[in-house]
Amino acid sequence: MVKRESKSYVDSLYAILTHTGQFQGTKYVLAGYTGMAFKLSVHRRLLPMSVTTYGQWGEAHRPGIDNLGIFTIWDGGRTRHATFEYYQREAVNWVKRSLDEGKGVIYWIPEFGVIHGYDDADRIFYVQDGWNKEPQILLYDNFGLNFTGFWYCQVFGEQVRISEKDMLLESLRLAIEDWDIPYRLLPDRNIASGRMAYDVWVHALQSGDYDESGAAYLLESYCQSRTEIHMYMQDFRGIWNELDQACACYDQLGTLIHRMKGCMVQQDNRRMLRPDAVDELIQDLLKAKELEEQAIHYFRIISLKFPDRKRSTVPRWGAHSAR
Numbered sequence: 001m002v003k004r005e006s007k008s009y010v011d012s013l014y015a016i017l018t019h020t021g022q023f024q025g026t027k028y029v030l031a032g033y034t035g036m037a038f039k040l041s042v043h044r045r046l047l048p049m050s051v052t053t054y055g056q057w058g059e060a061h062r063p064g065i066d067n068l069g070i071f072t073i074w075d076g077g078r079t080r081h082a083t084f085e086y087y088q089r090e091a092v093n094w095v096k097r098s099l100d101e102g103k104g105v106i107y108w109i110p111e112f113g114v115i116h117g118y119d120d121a122d123r124i125f126y127v128q129d130g131w132n133k134e135p136q137i138l139l140y141d142n143f144g145l146n147f148t149g150f151w152y153c154q155v156f157g158e159q160v161r162i163s164e165k166d167m168l169l170e171s172l173r174l175a176i177e178d179w180d181i182p183y184r185l186l187p188d189r190n191i192a193s194g195r196m197a198y199d200v201w202v203h204a205l206q207s208g209d210y211d212e213s214g215a216a217y218l219l220e221s222y223c224q225s226r227t228e229i230h231m232y233m234q235d236f237r238g239i240w241n242e243l244d245q246a247c248a249c250y251d252q253l254g255t256l257i258h259r260m261k262g263c264m265v266q267q268d269n270r271r272m273l274r275p276d277a278v279d280e281l282i283q284d285l286l287k288a289k290e291l292e293e294q295a296i297h298y299f300r301i302i303s304l305k306f307p308d309r310k311r312s313t314v315p316r317w318g319a320h321s322a323r
Helices: 008-020 027-033 048-052 057-067 084-100 164-180 194-207 212-235 241-261 275-304
Strands: 041-043 070-078 105-108 112-119 124-128 136-139 150-159 191-193 264-267 270-273
Touching: 008 027, 008 105, 008 112, 008 150, 027 164, 027 212, 041 048, 041 194, 048 212, 057 070, 057 150, 057 164, 070 084, 084 105, 084 112, 084 150, 164 194, 164 275, 191 194, 194 212, 194 275, 212 241, 212 264, 212 270, 241 275, 270 275
Parallel strands: none
Antiparallel strands: 041 191, 070 150, 105 112, 105 150, 112 124, 124 136, 264 270
16 A cells, blocks of 8 residues: 655555565665655755656666666656657556566656556556555556656566665665756756755745745655655664764754744645745755765765775776777
8 A cells, every 4th residue: 555655656666565575674764775765856946846856767766776676667758759659558568467466566647656456347557646545547548648748657576685784885875976966857957956956945945936835845755855864874873983973964954854844834725834934944954955965975985985886887888889
């Protein structure tokens, strides 16, 4: 059962992998191992889309799934493409094959949810969105169609064992990458990531030109993801001294998170920022950025202590043109 508590991708992944027995830990540990908890993306107007625009989804999700040792295949694109109808038919078939094997499929609704069953007679899929107990009905003919103009689905296969320490180390390296890359969707610069996301967020709040409901949704998601990182760090205290120092940074960030949550209020069945709390939120975000910068510094020290074959080995093909 999908339950909305984290990023929708993590919620969906957790439901699938716990069902298949491929993950036995807590959801915040899954968010940590996959690096998803560390992802921060912010649209310059704080639109709700900020939460899921952390990069090209297939490439953004792949390193985290690789870190779990799980084989995965995904597909997606724009529904306006002339080839969409062909890809749609093929996707319907391989989604059904995955379901026949007892494995749910991650699907962009939007946001992410899980296709968990189908009825061939009625040509429908059953989809869990994490908000409702009852499944949504998706016609085969409507597969991939939604107001965003994007479609995406992902299936999972077999798994190889990776040690917890290796998964932890790789997750820190994924965090470093996300922190350092300012724009994941170039040439579009409306959406910033990592360190730059804080600057864009603060500028939007200072200017007053932002989407009110999106600003609250972004803040809610941020508070949840940073709480996940804090718990994740605490679970691994004592492994490396620098990790304990990074955890201390997130201890301090936890205090800020508690205060940030108070900057929101329920209004007309939706969460909104309190107008009188915007200045306080700006100051807290600036402090949070400093604390995360310090934490990432400790991650870098840990990373440099160990060989990194994924980033130091040049692929024979792919990174350079053939000669």
